[in-house]
Amino acid sequence: MDMGRKRTRYALVGTGNRGTTMWGRELLDGWSEFVELVGICDLNLMRAERARAMIGSDAPLYDDVDRMLSELRPELVIVCTPDDTHDDIVVRALEAGADVISEKPMATTREKVARIREAEQRTGRRVDVSFNYRFSPTAARIKELIEEGAIGEVTSVDFHWYLDNRHGADYFRRWHAFTRHSGSLFVHKATHHFDLLNWYLDSDPAEVKGFGQLLHYGRNGPFRGERCRTCPHKDACDYYMDLAADPFLDTLYEDPSSVDGYHRDACVFREDIDIPDTMTAAIRYASGVQVSYSLNTYMPIEGHHIAFNGHRGRIEMRQYEKQPWSEPPADEILLVKSFGGGVERIWVPHEPGGHYGGDNRMRDMIFRPGSNDRLRQRAGSRAGAMSVLCGLAALQSSREGDTVRIEPLSPEIVR
Structure with a gap:
């Protein structure tokens, strides 16, 4: 370790799985040269104590964010609490002079998103959103192909995400099962997917027609x-x-x-669950690109399929994260050229760490000096806002039946 290097003093708020691992133990294991954990905050001090032991830290514990910010004055606050609480903690941290990393989604309502954006602009601090899927090696290679013009101008995208009946069910055991906490999986989970689309296409979603039903979990059990x-x-x-x-x-x-009173193994068939488990959306982008999207939460497989259709060809990729058969430790991208141009099979090896190396690459980008963000992978609050707005529009459309235009929702948010 370079003892002459000034490390970023950071505080962790929220000691669930993600906070304890991704932004706790793993961050200190691999990036302690650049960061120093100075405080841990959670309303449940017993959980915070156990998380601190797992992280391997001696940082002081708090159950009050304001007191922690006042006493420690951290330079960075990482927010890993339930989604509907993000805005309050993020704004308090910004106003205390800290930069912020927010777990996704950045917030759960338009008003909460606007509040974060206003506070960031007013305080001059920075908000990063943890969109680690942008950093996976396969996503980076697809982005390169699109920007190289490998298939010409992209005109449409087919994008379908599958959660298996272990991972998918987990959202229905926890606080995510209620719209008031998660904004539904159109926001909590699909924020990753909508952000990938926004980033791949370098455009904003303009209007959304969504469908969503609770067909498997909840009262269907x-x-x-x-x-x-x-x-x-x-x-x-x-x-x-x-x-x-x-x-x-x-x-x-x-x-x-x-x-x-929070039980991690709550029944997936609770009758008061109010989020859909089966979702589709048609999205039109400001650039004119049309997207067909779906999210299913009770599949025998885990992963996603994405294909980009252009004037000169098609880029197609099928990523299996879990499946009942063997797959090579790499992803295959098919680059299919029109007009007899043939097929190129591009293999992208998986890298160590979560999301096939995406987690490590994102932490490198944020914390390691001199990182080159040539693909514009580092995501700020505007990216966080646009992915949430797309999810909120899909949810609103699924419940009200009309196509929802995003622009009227967002003028004060996206400037």
Whole structure:
């Protein structure tokens, strides 16, 4: 370690899985040359204490953000709390003189997004949004091909995301299952996907027609209970989750639930779940590009399929993250040229770390001096805003039936 280098003093707010791993233990393991964890904040101090031990830190614990900001004056605050609380914490941190990294989505309503954008501009501080999918090696290669004009001008995109019945179900066990907390998966999960589209196409979404229904989880289930641990149907339920079998989750959530009542293994068939599990959207971009999008949450596979159609050809990629068969440790991109131009198969090896190396590349970009952002991967608050606005428009359209134009929602946000 270069002891002469000034490290960024950062505070972590929210000690769930993502905060404890991505922005806690992993960040200190790989980037301690550049960062110093000076404080950890969570409303549940038992969870914060356990997270601190997992991170391997001796940073002081707080259950009050304002007190932590006042006493520690961190240069950077990383926000990993439930989505509907992001705006309040981000604004407080900005006004205290800190830069911010917000987990995605940046916020859950237009008003909350506008509040963050205004505070960032007023304080002169910076907000980064954790869009790590931009940094995956495969996404970077696709972006290069588009910018090189490999298929000419892009005219349409087919984009379909699949969550398997383990990962997908997890959103229905937790606070994400309620629109008031997550904005629905059109916001919480699809913010990644809409941001990828915005970045790939270098354009803003202009109007959205969305459809969304709760067809599998929630009230559609054959039986229900309060949580898996106490459920009388555990032997018959395909979605039974044995929290005790996962030492990490059990330590982080089970005993701490006595403090806040938050159970990590809540029933996926709760009748009050109000978010869709089956979603589609048609999006028209300001550039004229048309997009067909879908998100399904109970598949036997995990991953996504994306294809870009242009005047001179097509770029197609199918990424399997989990599937019941063997796949090579690489992604195959098909570059298919029109007019007899043939097919080029481009193999992109997976890299170590989360999201096939995307997590590490993003942390390098943010924290390692001299990183070259030639593909404009580092995402600020405007990128965070546009992905949320697209998701909110899709949700509104799915509930009201009309096509929703994004521009009237956003003039004070996107300037």
